Every structure is written in C-alpha cells, then in structure tokens.
Amino acid sequence: MKASKIAYKPVGLALGALSGMLAGALFKQAWKAFGHDEEAPDATDENRTWSEVLIAAALQGAIFAGVKAAVDRAGAVTTRRVTGTWPG
Numbered sequence: 001m002k003a004s005k006i007a008y009k010p011v012g013l014a015l016g017a018l019s020g021m022l023a024g025a026l027f028k029q030a031w032k033a034f035g036h037d038e039e040a041p042d043a044t045d046e047n048r049t050w051s052e053v054l055i056a057a058a059l060q061g062a063i064f065a066g067v068k069a070a071v072d073r074a075g076a077v078t079t080r081r082v083t084g085t086w087p088g
Helices: 003-035 050-083
Strands: none
Touching (some): 003 050
C-alpha cells in the first residue's frame, strides 16, 4: 500500500464525518423548502404517503451522494497539491 494512501486514511475518515454532517444539514434545509414541513417523513410513519416517503428518501440520497463526492474529490485534490501524489 502506498504511503500516500495510508496517510490519507485518517483524512478520509474525518472528511467522511464532515460530509455526513454537512449533507444532513443541507437535507433538512431542502426538505423545509420543498416539503413544507419541519421534519422529513419516516418510512414507518403511517400518516405520511408513499410518495412523500419516497421523495424524501430520494432527495436525501441525492444530497448525501453529491456532498460526499464533492468532499472526497476536494480532499484528493488537496492531497495531491500537498504531497504530489493522488491518494487513490
């Protein structure tokens, strides 16, 4: 295993935690804007419709994937700038 990959592991873990928190905050704001409700529906909430639950899940997944990709990419680019090698 390359040294840059080993050195990037703790950075990647920290970035993963940061991206999860950021994505969660973005999803809450997006749901308030689009869902007209304070909280996203839970899949087992019998008072919510199928479409509400599935739209919330799809929106949450898209936001989490987009934020994770952006943060991972930024971390890899920064690692290359600092070390001269790509961490992947």
